[in-house]
Amino acid sequence: MMMKLTFLGTSSGTPTRHRNVSGLAVQTVLGADWFLIDCGEGTQHRVLQTPLSLNDLAAVCITHVHGDHCYGLPGLLASAGMGKRTKPLKLIAPLPVWQWFEATRALTDLHLPYEVEHVDLEEQQLVYEAPGVRIERHALLHRVPSHAYRVQVETRRVRLKADALRAVGLPPGPAWRVLQSGEDVPFDGGVLRSADFADTQVDTAAAVVGGDNADPALLRDACKGVQLLVHEATFTQDALDKVGPGPMHSSARLLAEFAQSAEVPNLILTHFSARHQNEEGMAALMAETQAHYRGHAFLANDLDTYELDSAGNVTVSRG
Template identity: 90%
Template sequence: MKLTFLGTSSGTPTRHRNVSGLAVQTVLGADWFLVDCGEGTQHRVLQTPLSLNDLAAVCITHVHGDHCYGLPGLLASAGMGKRTKPLKLIAPLPVWEWFEATRRLTDLHLPYEVEHVDLENEALVYDMPGLRIERHVLRHRVPSHAYRVQVETRRVRLKAEALRAVGLPPGPAWRALQNGEDVSFNGETLHSADFVDTQVDTAVAVLGGDNAEPAMLHEACQGAQLLVHEATFTQDALDKVGPGPMHSSARLLAEFAQSVEVPNLILTHFSARHQNGEGMAALMAETQAHYRGHAFLANDLDVYELDSAGKVTVTRA
């Protein structure tokens, strides 16, 4: 899958970072998914090749404005762009109620249906062949969630030597067998299962919302190759701020990621106090002191690709 960071700042936008937004694409098709939609997200989308007509679902982690204030504008722009196909809004009930009130009070008429999926009622929030999105509960000042995204692809390869051994020449019958169909040949039935090898490749990423306790994601991270999680503060800054904001430090996150042995970790949602060379270096140093995997600090418009072997590559903005 491919992750494009549309905003990596905590609370408020800064000169170089917008508030939270993360685009998720997969190899399954043109459809893409948006995790959180802070104010200004649609401007960031305009700086990418992404089209709002291909947006399949918006997944909001929690009700705080830096994660959802961009939603009405983005959906209105999609409508003005002649979108007609339905869209899922996977979000806590208060986000849905706020959006419905905004739509009513601002005379917003969308030419497509918005279907609400309530996080409190559903654990499996999106399910289609090859793709599962599950929500996992986090710890924050308001109900907050993470999304576990699992992409599964199948590669079917013919056993060419076995087919030649029975005398079946290449052609339409080979394609039929590869597509799972049985074939009649020389008075016998050749069963597809006997002449194909199926390889299943799986990529799993856990995409967290605001969270003071990374260990809440222990179950979600089983089998995951990538964790994307907030690291609002360094540990020193968090100790000074205190527990009130209910955010994570780089150290808390790194220690958890190491404990579950997730091989790749992307930090995001940085406090403005750390958004300088010295601050980002401190976040990375703290992470590397407690985590031995591959760690990254996200920037706006960075693109990360996760393959089925668990390797992450990054293209910097």
């Protein structure tokens, strides 16, 4: 497993009996740190139903200002403070979300025992970088500025050529660890070069997680080389045609056609209108997707987890 995605909310606009509004937790193979993409009202309640700890939350990434994607933010951050969190947290969000949070903090006497650092996603494409992790934002089309996040995870493993080392007479020991770390080793009047006796295996996994968006094709560049796309499919095409262009959302057909043209091997649909949240409606969304997309397609449910490996394989555990 390189990346693990846990859906904390899969409904659009308002929560329903079985689906909360938008929230997605992203974990990586690199450690306990995790990332929250969107934080609709009630997200912290869903987090309580998972093994995730708010003390390990590295960054919150908000796609846009609409409330079903951010109204849970002040409560979640307040709970993190009451849970004795002390390490800084990055809030990657449009400027209005930061201004709203700052106003809420001031007007509700919210004192956090940790620093919240705002990263204005309008000012830079690379919004988060740590050893092995890169998060980039990509602009979408919605009634307000909306964005997707491209999350890439990379691991490196160095394997020594044990037979070659034994052949030159270097026994296992501290010198092997030095070579494995990338440094050369003096030996028998010469130098053993790490590059000659160590192979580096690099594994990479990448996923794109979209906010609300009327034009999936805007993600063509972002989806180059990714193994997984997570994107809203608020309506079937018939429902979208009836609703009209005003809401500026995607249909399952629009999304499926783009994912097929971009050759994305795995596709997860989420952010479903309440009108489709029944057995018949979900079946219609899946049928429409499969009619236009030949990859692996999934309809997300709250608390579902999806694991992505470096080979592009996705495994799902139902919540």
